[in-house]
Amino acid sequence: MxxxxxxxxxxxxxxxxxxxxxxxxxxxxxxxxxxxxxxxxxxxxxxxxxxxxxxxxxxxxxxxxxxxxxxSIFQKLENEENLLNSTSLGKHFGISKFRINPILSELGLVQKDVKGWRVTPLGNLMGGKQFEHVKTGIPYVCWNPEILTKKSIINALKEVQGDSASEEKNESKNTTVEFREKFEAKHRSADGHYVRSRAEMLIDNWLYMSEIVHAYERKLPIEEDVYCDFYLPVGKVYIEFWGLENDERYKERKKEKIRVYEKYGFNLIELDDNDIKNLDDILPKKLLKFGIQAY
Missing domain, CATH: 1.10.10 (Arc Repressor Mutant, subunit A)
Known part of the structure; x- marks a missing residue:
């Protein structure tokens, strides 16, 4: 031939x-x-x-x-032409290209490599594509233009820019909103967070005293309107405290939230009333599974 x-x-x-x-x-x-x-x-x-x-x-x-x-060296160039890099995203949202990847990392869409950035499983779901620089081999991520329409991304970037407008103002009435309206955040923790129960206050205080950076009621970086109890940027870990096990509506809400965590493969730590009594023993072990050392 x-x-x-x-x-x-x-x-x-x-x-x-x-x-x-x-x-x-x-x-x-x-x-x-x-x-x-x-x-x-x-x-x-x-x-x-x-x-x-x-x-x-x-x-x-x-x-x-x-x-x-x-x-494939030519196919990669052809595929990359229609994607957005961090510079393009920064220009679109009016944010420095140097801040885009750390923000996406906080959302769990990318993770820092020795040099450069790698897309996470959640990032793949959001349209992220992994590439490497031809000469240096440094990894970087490009994005399907559809990322510009993702509500979770838009709101996260607005928050970084100090835009107080939250998508929660436009939320339809659902079990999450009803729960948050029913249980007012009136318990003040040591770091100034106002939380909805004494148990959450103890968890918040424990994290603060252990010098573990955390957010309270952070919206999950997905299109569904789901909020976690606590989020730890280091390790990308979510903490949920299940406290109303005798309430049927609460049990349904718990079931739905667990389904969402499993769907996206999020790192989840679950705590109940018995765990609250032994946080010093329970929480360090659970955190260590995700590479977070408390002491």
Whole structure:
């Protein structure tokens, strides 16, 4: 069977990517080198199907096995063109590109790598795609443009900018809102949080005295209107205290919240009345499972 070879220019036409970009990609991957205004095929390039051919009019040139048009190095560029990087997101929301990834990390959509950022399972659900810089190998994440319509993302970024408008003002009446209206947050914890029960106050105080950063009633970074009792940014851990086990409506609410936590694979710590009596023994063990050391 005769192998068909394509010049780099012909290859660019086949894959519908400008020739200058194709040359740049091949060079970035070490398949060709630029020497004295000429492109030189490397040993790595030969292993990827490259050969040097001669033409009576144009001289020598590099050609590629036609299978090269299916190589993933070109497919990645094509797929990435329609996605948004952190810079694009920052411009859209009026936030510095250096703050976007830490915000997305707090929401559990990305996580810090040794260098760069990696998408999380939740980030995948939100349209995140993992990439690596060609030369450095540093990971980064791009996003489907649909992320710009996600209510959870929009509201989180508004909060960072100091916009007090909350989606809760537009929430329809549901069991979560009814519960929050019925049980007023009137118990003041040591760090100034106002919580809805003595048990929550003890949990909040324990976290504060253990110097563990935490948020109270943080909305989950999903489209459903669900709020956790406590959220720990370090470890991306959610804490739920189940206190009204004899209330049927509360039990239904608990069942639904657990379903949501399982659906998105969130890190969840569950506490009940018996645990509250032994927080010093119970909570450190539960936290350690998620890499959080209390003492």
């Amino acid at each position: 005769t192998v068909k070879y394509l010049s780099t220019t012909a290859l660019s036409k086949e894959i519908k990517i400008p020739a200058k970009d194709v040359f740049a990609i091949l060079a970035d991957y070490g398949l060709i080198n630029r020497e004295e205004n000429n492109w030189i095929l490397t040993e790595k390039g030969k292993k990827h199907g490259g050969i040097v051919k001669s033409h009576p009019q144009y001289g020598t040139y590099i050609a590629w096995n036609e299978e090269m048009k299916n190589n």
